[in-house]
Amino acid sequence: MPRLSCFPPVVSEATRTLVLGTMPGQASLLANEYYAHPRNQFWPIMEALFSIERGWPYPQRTAALLKLGVGLWDVLESCVREGSLDSSIQNKSVVINDFNGLLRDCPKLNQIVFNGAMAEQLFRRHAMPRFDKGIRPLEMARLPSTSPAHASLNLQSKLLQWRCISSSA
Secondary structure, three states, X not given: OOEEXXXXXXXXXXXXXXXEEOOXXXXXXXXXXXXXXXXXXXXXXXXXXXXXXXXXXXHHHHHHHHHOOEEEEEOEEEEEEOOOOHHHEOHHHOEEOOHXXXXXXXXXXXXXXXXOHHHHHHHHHHHHHHOOOOOOOOEEEEEOOOOOOOOOOOHHHHHHHHHHHOOOO
């Protein structure tokens, strides 16, 4: 199986909230866009929260998020995984992104929201122990995954929980 790599972060110096996934799925990797799978609910949720229309071109959607202070990235810089499911990630293959560097580049970042349980689990297990001493406190919240694989909650139920990012953006 090939090693998969994530995209560069979609952030700016004004980023206050960072949405962290685990690793882009196959549809996203092929499109070179975060949350590109047609049944992923991330962009419909952003449309409901911020009026960022899911039909806009990807650069326009990400620019609108950045204008609101919302950034996108993944916990994993790379991993070996068959398919798109987080549960298929080979644990020994994970390489964590440089969050110390990101926090230096984004001085206003104060909230991290995890797009699903695996993103939070990997971040807490692998990224937080590597934080530089004296790192500023960050508000963290796990939100239900927007992935089509997480079908136990409908869009409205997910949207209710995802509203926590609109208060900080």
